[in-house]
Amino acid sequence: MIDIKSKREIELMEEVCRIAALTQKAIEEAIKPGITTLELDEIAEKTMRKHGAIPAEKGYPSGIKGVPDFPASICSSVNDVVIHGIPSRKEVLKDGDIISVDLVAYKNGFHGDCCRTYMVGNVDKETKRLVEVTKQAFFEGIKYAKKGNRLGDICHSIGEFVHQNGFSVVREFQGHGIGRQMHEDPGIPNYGKAGKGVRLEPGMTLAIEPMVIAGKPDILELDDGWGIITEDGTNAAHYENTILITEKEPKILTLL
Ligand code: MG
Numbered sequence: 001m002i003d004i005k006s007k008r009e010i011e012l013m014e015e016v017c018r019i020a021a022l023t024q025k026a027i028e029e030a031i032k033p034g035i036t037t038l039e040l041d042e043i044a045e046k047t048m049r050k051h052g053a054i055p056a057e058k059g060y061p062s063g064i065k066g067v068p069d070f071p072a073s074i075c076s077s078v079n080d081v082v083i084h085g086i087p088s089r090k091e092v093l094k095d096g097d098i099i100s101v102d103l104v105a106y107k108n109g110f111h112g113d114c115c116r117t118y119m120v121g122n123v124d125k126e127t128k129r130l131v132e133v134t135k136q137a138f139f140e141g142i143k144y145a146k147k148g149n150r151l152g153d154i155c156h157s158i159g160e161f162v163h164q165n166g167f168s169v170v171r172e173f174q175g176h177g178i179g180r181q182m183h184e185d186p187g188i189p190n191y192g193k194a195g196k197g198v199r200l201e202p203g204m205t206l207a208i209e210p211m212v213i214a215g216k217p218d219i220l221e222l223d224d225g226w227g228i229i230t231e232d233g234t235n236a237a238h239y240e241n242t243i244l245i246t247e248k249e250p251k252i253l254t255l256l
Helices: 007-030 037-050 125-142 151-164
Strands: 074-078 081-083 098-107 110-119 175-177 184-188 205-208 211-213 219-221 228-230 236-238 241-244
Touching: 007 037, 007 098, 007 110, 007 241, 037 074, 037 098, 081 098, 081 211, 081 236, 098 125, 098 236, 110 125, 110 236, 125 151, 125 205, 125 211, 125 236, 151 184, 184 205
Parallel strands: none
Antiparallel strands: 074 081, 074 098, 081 228, 098 110, 110 241, 175 184, 175 205, 205 241, 211 236, 219 228
16 A cells, blocks of 8 residues: 655655655765774764754564674765675775765664765776766656556666666666655556556655666575675666655655
8 A cells, every 4th residue: 555645744844855865965975984883883973963853774584594684874885885885894995996885874763875976086987987877767757756657667667767877777676665665555656557556645655776787687685684685797877866746746855
């Protein structure tokens, strides 16, 4: 069931999404060669708590027997790590790396979810194009995030844009509705058929998140039970915002 948010609930979503965006800003300012992913994690937690929010990813259950709850405040996914990378004091960013930082703030009963892929120092031309296409895929998708359109219009647009640019979308993970729960209905794949799926209605809040691989779409899981890497070792990028469907244009809640 898709939860349609009331005016008051939307105000609370806006507040927590702004905190998520401010947290990304703090991360962006800190990214440089030599910093560790654990240091970025600490910055994220501190920023969220300063604004009265808590990092919702910390302690998130894996749902898999033998795999511990997620231990950190951000997912930090470097180069060929697609999603769900665990921050570490041993992981030092170096010139030419890319890192996707996916974070979820929680406050007053609501979640705000966003991801950016940052370029560390000087990144090669093709990797830069990967990062830019991934971000642009989000904006291509939300052109269709309007009342009366169908969910598949967004999914199709993202997938087509990525393929036209010669990259692959991840098929096993997807965007989602968001609100009181981090993951709500509907699931939002980064591919699909235009004209299919649920009709978009004002008050829906959706996390739209293209996950893009430079090479083939296949993925593998790391031994920690969380990290997802590309099978062919090529780089991956990820860009996400929480948006609100309105009577007119969609509102991006996690951009400042
Ligand atoms: Mg996210």
